[in-house]
Amino acid sequence: MSGALRTEITQVPETSRPQAPIIHSDAEAIAVARALAPKLAEGAIERDQKRILPRAELDLFSSSGLWGITVPRAYGGADVSFATLAEVIAIISEADPSIGQIPQNHLGVVEALRVTANEDQKQRFYAGVLAGRRFGNAFSESGSKNAGVFDTKLVRDGDNYRVTGQKFYSTGALFADIIPIAATAEDGNAYLVFADPQSPGLTIIDNWSGFGQRTTASGAVTLEHVAIAARDVVPAYLGYEQPSANGPVSQIIQAAVDLGIARAAIHDTIRFVRTQSRPWIDSGQETAAEDPYTIAAVGDLVIRLHAAEAILALAGKAVDGAIADANIDTVAAASLKVAEAKVLTTEIAILAGNKLHELAGTRSVLQQHGLDRHWRNARTHTLHDPVRWKFALIGNHALNGVLPPRHPWN
Template sequence: MSSALRTDDNHEAAVSRPVAPIIRDDAEAIQVARALAPDLAAGAIERDQKRILPRAELDLFSSSGLWGITVPRAYGGADVSFATLAEVIATISAADPSIGQIPQNHFGVVEALRVTANEEQKRRFYRGVLEGRRFGNAFSESGSKHAGIFDTKLVRDGEIYRVTGQKFYATGALFADIIPIAATAEDGNAYLVFADPKAPGLTVTDNWSGFGQRTTASGAVTLDHVAIAARDVVPAYLGYDQPSANGPVSQIIQAAVDLGIARAAIADTIDFVRTRSRPWVDSGRETAAEDPYTIAAVGDLVIRLHAAEAILALAGTSVDAAIAEATEQTVAAASLKVAEAKVLTTEIALLAGNKLHELAGTRSTLQQHGLDRHWRNARTHTLHDPVRWKFALIGNHTLNGVLPPRHPWN
């Protein structure tokens, strides 16, 4: 097997990572993720505190074959259940949620290709994904009226296209082999265009300064008349003009990251209470782990965690059904179930990060333990889309039969 990815029919420059193995089924995907997680967890606190970008760890992650597990079987992939993908992302995010977040848009693009790309594009891009290529992200813009508007422009220039604009929240772009860019074409529709990160006029700036998810490098991408080959232009708008699971796919991965944060925070709470915390003076107990109020609070956290896990798994099954047969009803059902998962994973991630310090005590705030990262990561990541709108979507459907709008945040 070659030590570098093939480039015979790709415009991207060769990368030096080994070709990734192809994972064959759901059980193998989960097994690989669980085996990989301890290696990604090592050094996570130091990376967060010093903002050390996880380049080596990300190479390890993408070289594991996990970035290719949703490629359709017709193109050589395992096409795992989205319940499995959610578990994989949650497992990695419990180790380091910045690493867990980085491939979110990669998997979103893999699914978008299924719905909107032509056969040549599917064969070419899916082959690269299976070999270990990483898609980045140049979608969101901080200056547009709202998240669904792309001021970035795509114009025809003879036999090629050119894209110009300014992107932010570009998670994964700094580490990408290929950068998919969302842009509005002259026909008024949104397209995905695929660019080489080293293309003239394309600049990735690591200026992410959020207090959480500090090592995602979710900074800016500047595009100055970047040349795009016609065969690298995909009509992304088709994924929302017609029923598709593109929106639920994007959202379920976000929920999985939050679930992973919650798992890590609860695990650290239990460990700290057992090994370092002191019992309260009025408890009459010998250890903090015997404090009845602490016991009850941990029980509450575990119940809420299990509820989030269960709904996330059901959401994955709903997404699978929408992919298998995309109708107004199946896509709406997937959006609604993923919305439920998003509510529960958001709530348990924030609660677990906060309760950790309440139950573990003042010494848990010492910098040497790095435990504040859980709440910071949860608070930052859960801001991607307002969970208050998830309650409204679910309630409006329940009361009035209104289907959720189709876009990347539903």
């Protein structure tokens, strides 16, 4: 196969969505997220219970300009701090964590392009991102040896390529304008290749059945000899062969989703205890909110939440440092601080989802309230990578000076 391909991404595909505005500063990004969040929260319980995919809400989100806030300034973006990005994702995830999770891979790809793409690729793809176009993903595989192994193959076909494989956990693919695919080439290295969702041989299957994060559409993508233009192949392995912030960027977004889940669970705990829960018979109190054990438990949740928020902000600044000056030490520092944030956000998200029902009481489990979604979402989303390994990673560095391995989960 030679010459131009029908599937070549000469420009980012047009959509019926309005072009997104360009956000120019960190403060503007936070303000836009705060204004948008209540709109995304509307109907979140019903979407979760009935598994209604958030198509209209996602269009609203991507058309806000927030999906382009990490585009480098040289290409027209705000290049906001990753502390700001983490707060934006937490704000959106507090409203609906499925919607908050969907841009995670998109934002990871935006950062990967900074490190691994050539100038033509940066110009084309960043322009599309700023216009509001969405990357999905076809990265993970449920059948490979481990998360870092891609059995999907990229092979030469004349001047261009073909990609074949089976993907799962493909969050965002169903809603995407472009699907980046992780594949192993004949040289044994991992590449990102970019495909139009309508490409012949590319099939998106909405078969995500997880009990949490139910509307992320994190199902399967099958690839049968999908044609890929040579100019749409990016050497992703370079992002880990040399020091880069690609791994910490991917992980900090995951931590921010969990923080948003925790905030929502604690907010609903306080609201429910104040308005609907009854005091325990032995408390001698008139209201559940005056129960001293409940008061202490809520205090514990708030302290843990604030600790997670503080470490997440510090992690964002560490990621900024690794992007500004990528070397072994700055990238390791970012990985370690993000690992700390991942531990704390995981713990508070799961704890808050569980404590909600303990403190709010039996009536809090009634389906009409939809409060079980917080624990289900936390338990599901925090499985993206085992947080038990974060403790070991941090401890091994503190005790033995061992730097974290460089990959998308660190």
